[in-house]
Amino acid sequence: MLKRYLLAPGPTPVPHEALLAMAAPVLHHRTPQFAEIFRRVAAGSRELFGTRQPVLPLASSGTGAMEAAITNTLSAGDRVLVVSGGKFGERWAQIARTHGLEVTEIPVEWGCAVEAAQVAAALRRHPDVRAVLMQHSETSTTALHPVERVADLTRDSDVLLIVDGITSVGVLETRMDEVGIDVLVTGSQKAIMLPPGLALIALSDKAWAASAKSTLPRYYFDLAKARASFAKDSTAYTPAISLIVGLEAVYRLVEEQGGWPAVYRRHGILAEATRCGVRAMGLRLLAPSAPSPAATGVWMPEGMDAGVLTRYLRDVMGVTVAGGQGQLEGKIFRLGHIGYADTFDVIVGLAAVEMALKHLGADVVLGRGPAAAQEVLLQMYQG
């Protein structure tokens, strides 16, 4: 009788309020009933993104919205700077190259954050750069990049700042307009606690102006068309109806439970508790200097394969955590604490990792991880 625990950085567990809303019979999307839901979701998404702009829902995963961000704002031959410190930084570069852009990568050691000074230097070296592409939270390395400091470099220029907020939006406060993010993207299966299949994207005025001049071909992901439909509380093509219904339920749930500030505080505490627990177990953090509040990467003990650990956790103990990707495969594992995660998910994750490591022969004293986490997690119930 294995219960399943989903403690990965995404997909993440879906609260039952959203599951039940999505289990209701499917509405038709060209109806006043759906338009009303659409309007409420639009208002919620604007609050979430911190923008006055329309936040457009796309029936796609986050990668689709990343591609839309590029194809709607740039043209073949344009130079872009890509912050490349993990698998998703690499993805920005791949998408850009696929569409004939000139990519200049800023290499960042995996597990570290980019320095704003590196971006500034690259911008000086390449005055023809049209956009900076970066992650806010690089999910593959659990590092957090300094989007606000990079925005200080692009805000008053023609350079667009295009940000993958897939594991940051809803995890920490996002103020798209105030910070000066030009394109912001997120996906449904992360902090917004839904199944995969829905992406959200918003463009600044500067990005919309760039969009008018951009010549890359786009059809399904044509955001000008999406914006025109959005103005009529609709989408250009068939929306992911159930996910939008689910998103309404999520926004209602968040509001009932103290709003987004409470969510951001919770993510901060869960992340800190996880890091303390990992250190108490005698393990090393992958991104100690700029850790993401979405997930925590952990180096495996010397000589042990992370794949063996994550498979044992998943197949024998019922606990799904993430392994490493790309150059980190086999070397690290990642504990997610994003979205519908609470105090006890952190404790379960740490206890399970301890037990699995002990089973696999590591030198582990059971209980140290949970104990250290419990100490931090007491904050959840204070104030």
Added chain:
Amino acid sequence: MLKRYLLAPGPTPVPHEALLAMAAPVLHHRTPQFAEIFRRVAAGSRELFGTRQPVLPLASSGTGAMEAAITNTLSAGDRVLVVSGGKFGERWAQIARTHGLEVTEIPVEWGCAVEAAQVAAALRRHPDVRAVLMQHSETSTTALHPVERVADLTRDSDVLLIVDGITSVGVLETRMDEVGIDVLVTGSQKAIMLPPGLALIALSDKAWAASAKSTLPRYYFDLAKARASFAKDSTAYTPAISLIVGLEAVYRLVEEQGGWPAVYRRHGILAEATRCGVRAMGLRLLAPSAPSPAATGVWMPEGMDAGVLTRYLRDVMGVTVAGGQGQLEGKIFRLGHIGYADTFDVIVGLAAVEMALKHLGADVVLGRGPAAAQEVLLQMYQG
């Protein structure tokens, strides 16, 4: 964002396989389709009870089946022995007196098990006793009574052994026929992992013979009628259709996951881990000498009110455990580990209790309970 954890001795969590089965459109019960489900459930219930007798489903809670056990086998003025060592022992006495029976109680200190010798002595003192009424697991005190040893006293006599197996059936192996239990009762919201509203009851040949002579009035709970309908794969009155559909899903799930022996083993390990965790926290067990594998009762630290603890756990931390009932109210709390419970439920329960006690000012070292439990729980993944 409080997640809810149901760690009481019942109602207990329902696995999603059963929830989904019960969410399907309601079948009509006078159909071949339902009869087929009914037959499969009947076979599963026979295996669960360890009996060749029909196990009759009643649309009622367990208390309804307790009343049926009495009204179908006894007559006004009959003397019954009641093992009274908790709230549910008291309930047997109340039901018996309601129906005009002569009740002789065997008082047992709450938290202790009856001694078979006490029952033997009472049977010698009262040769007119027609039935012994007892709990197998006394949920209110988390003590386990020695049903098999009591059955040794009644098996070859005319005395009926009527057993409330509400928190024992499905928790530990039940061999109704082999042991010589004459009436066995259980409820859906415990080890069989369903919502409340369905009870199961079976009678031995001796009990069916007594039933033919019993003169207490019964209509809804007339088990002879229920048996006649059962022979036609049906019930006398409208059955709790969805719960029977859910029970089919539960039996299938148990079979897929190693059968009841694996379930009994799991309950034993979870209970042992909970007891070790509680002792490691420096707390005292309520029923150390004969603990039930369904739930663990724990004395509050000196001077602290259990109601304050259980309310804090439930309302602030989202963790529902049970308090004390009757004379134990305020003095104890109970951690359930029955039904759809696993390794991490035990860890969550212990971690939550530690954190709540610490918050309430008790002298608690965080992590000791989970650590001791983890050590025991490693067994879950071995052999």
